[in-house]
Amino acid sequence: MSEDETRHRAKMAKRKALQDAEVAAKTIEKGLLIVNTGPGKGKSTAAFGLALRMIGYGRKVAIVQFIKGAWATGERTALARFDDLVTFHTMGEGFTWETQDKSRDIAASQRAWATAATLLADPEIALVILDELNIALRYDYLPLDPILAAIAARPHPMHVVITGRNAKPALIAAADLVTEMSATKHHFAAGVKAQQGIEF
């Protein structure tokens, strides 16, 4: 073995020992409250990726879309192949600048939340995705406190993912895992349009 390889092995053995100790120190299993926020891409997409992972284990997933109506057609079509495991509730009527009607947006948000509350109480479901809920919260279409209470009262092993920009500080405080997606570089700035399979 060369000197470089010996050094590499020693370094990696040390790293593995640290890694193993770290893994051993983590013993808690719990349903996580996950928040994907920030201005970058990948908030909803990562939530759908988690859904895919979960159904790979034969576990049930429920998705409520608070804002997007016509969007997300690609993943909805694909997930239809798992209709034994996935339920899809598209409750939003589009972005709030599309409807231009605050009362209608509030009513749609309330209907979506009523559905979400039922799902959050169902012990059969392993993962509930509340897609773009942060948008409804940001415009104060829904109060945060009853939502946090319902999430806290969910059956223990259930994971919950909430997506959307501008997550409220109280939601971040309650969450177990918060990821901020930031756009280091975005193709829209270079004049590239929304394309099938990428944006929708």
Add this chain to the structure above:
Amino acid sequence: MSEDETRHRAKMAKRKALQDAEVAAKTIEKGLLIVNTGPGKGKSTAAFGLALRMIGYGRKVAIVQFIKGAWATGERTALARFDDLVTFHTMGEGFTWETQDKSRDIAASQRAWATAATLLADPEIALVILDELNIALRYDYLPLDPILAAIAARPHPMHVVITGRNAKPALIAAADLVTEMSATKHHFAAGVKAQQGIEF
């Protein structure tokens, strides 16, 4: 209509006009080079979410995993239901601190890249995911230049996603879309272990 609602409608009409003008200004359609990097969660998961979206339109996806071997079993099982559309190439033998063998890691990376190069030349494929390629690049297991050349020479409409921490500056420079995932809050810090459906 109340005064608040009238104000809301005016504000949203203005926002919609801006939004529509912005959308109209974007006319370019092209295969994107997408990079998901940063220390936070969701880099690979968002890539798998994009795969799901793409297969929803009946388009082909190929995934090469450069590092993870035993991991990603959930999404692999789920995507097996789409074996008409998705090919999965798990070429890595685990994290480099697991193998502790630099020559073996380099050989595995080279095999993975040979497979990736073939896929990047296939005009039938709509999306190629090079999962954790950034790790192999970071340890200099593979040179970046031939990879950038192969990506640049790919059939025009193909999208490519590269994931992993510490994306190289030259890769970021070449990319159309770069998202940095940062961990605002992470459950591992609170002693929660890796769980089925969330981490693997």
